[in-house]
Each structure stands twice: as structure tokens, then as C-alpha cells.
Amino acid sequence: MRSEYTAIAHPNIAFIKYWGNRDDALRLPLNGSISMNLSGLESRTTVQFDEALEHDTFELNGEFQSSASLQRVSQFLDYVRRLVGSTSYARVSSTNNFPTGAGIASSASAFAALALAASKAAGLDLDQKDLSRLARLGSGSACRSVPDGFVEWLPGKDDASSYAVSIAPKDHWGLVDAVAVVSQEHKPIGSTSGHKLAHTSPLNAQRVLDAPERLKNCRDALLERDFAGFADVVELDSNYMHAVMRTSNPPLVYWEPATEVLLWQVWQWRKQGHAVCATVDAGPNVHVLALANERDWLQKALLELPGVKNVLIGEPADGARLVD
């Protein structure tokens, strides 16, 4: 048996967001979510279990990690060890080709790639559903980076029924995600802590209650390639999540002034007839979703706006896969 495996996974951008858990330990979400994997951006992770190691090691972008991030990886490897009844520690080495912790869901691609590389290195051959469930234990949104293309996370009722499935292949619709990066700093409150605050917002119960309607509208718009319907529900859902964040106790405000300027500008462009809309995750960067024919002028126009440091382009991508 080969003991070292390398896997690649892409981050994903949520059109309908996951925010808040019904079970924090198992990362069972309060509501379903829909996303698209993003090509161009990727995590590449190699795992090797080795009986001679005295503890797990984790190298990220060439630097050995200690404390919190090593602990999170180690806890995740415990799930894999438990599945195979092993006590071997592992060497994990990972690279991201995009900024970590700045609202570009690095944890999604990281845990999807880690789930695949670690499960294979431990001798497991999980099917897509079980791989998605495993990735979910590392970071909820990671379960959506396992299947291909456009993906829906079925919230489920327990560990066995909460996983993501592909609802359309990557070539179904020529969407691009132009990520206007306004900050590359690590966000002050990570999403694992943020999810725990969702319950403290008086708006959250309503957001969860009518999530099935937004999921249906998004799924329908996506399958029919209806950009106008898609833009309405994507912006509503993102604003709803940020309203919940801002009305939590303590309040969570991820936006920066440049975020507001970008959102305003995207609305103006849409009013002028461009097929563009915006969504924001747990960070200040703005994901501008657009039809592929808008890509070139959009990238240039975003770079000219105040506070925009960089524009990353993602297109619909495959799910997690092994590298030879």
C-alpha cells in the first residue's frame, strides 16, 4: 500500500450561505446551502502517516505550524485514525495559491483536500458522500468542495445525512467569480466562532425559516441559467447573513468601507444592464459573480476602484481529486 497521497481541492463561493449550526461538534448546519467550486484557486495537500512520528506535523505554504492550526489539523486526523483504528501520526504539507483567512474560504479547500489525501493515506477508499461528510467535520463548507461544479449541501438531520451533492456540472453555466480583494489580513473572528453567535441574533430564526424558499429560487435560477433571478436571491441571501452577523451579540462586522463601495458599484453596474451581482463571506472581500462575457472589463473596472488590491478570477471547477 502506498502511504503518501496528494490531493487538490478548490475553495467554493456560497450563493446561499451556511451560517450557524444545529450541532457545533458535528457541524450540522441550520440550513442547506448552494455553491460553486472556483478554478484557479486551490489547496494542494500531501499526507503521509508514519509510525515513527511522535506527533502530527503540519506545514502550510512552507512554514511549520504550531498551536491552533496544527491542533485543528490534528483533531481532523483523529477522525481518520478512528475510522481505521490506527494510532499513527502524520506528516501534512499544504499550499494555498490564494490568501488564507480573508473571506476566500481557504478552510473549505483545505479540509476537502486534507479529507481526500488523509483518507487515502490511511488506506480508506471513501465514496463521494462519505468523503463529503468527513470534510464537513473539518469545516462545514469543505463538504461542498468535494463534489464537482455547482453543489448543494443537504443539511440532513445527523452525521450520516448531512453532505453535499453536485446539482450541475462545471460546464453547465459560464459564470465567473471576480474576487475583489480589499484585505489579505486574517479575519479577527473565524467562522467556527462566528457560527456559534448566529443564535444570538433576533433575525436568525427568520433567516433559517425561509431558507428553503431561497434555496429553491437559487437552484431554479441556476438550472435555468436565469441571471436576473439568480442575482436577486444571491444578494438577498448574502445581505440576510450579514444582517444576522451585525445583530449578533457581540456584533460581527466583517465589512470594511471598501466593501460598501464595491457593493454599491456592483448595483449600479447591474442597473446599467451588466450581468453582475455581489456576495460576501466572513471577510471584507467582495465576490462579484458575472456572466463570462463580462469578465475582461469587470476585472479592469474592479481594479480601478478605491481599496481594491487585487482581483482573483474563479470559474466553475471540479471537486476534490488525487494528484499522481
Ligand code: PMV
Ligand atoms: O465552513 P466555515 O465554517 O468556514 O463557514 C463558512 C461560512 C461562510 O463562508 C460565511 C458561508 C458559506 O456558506 O460558505
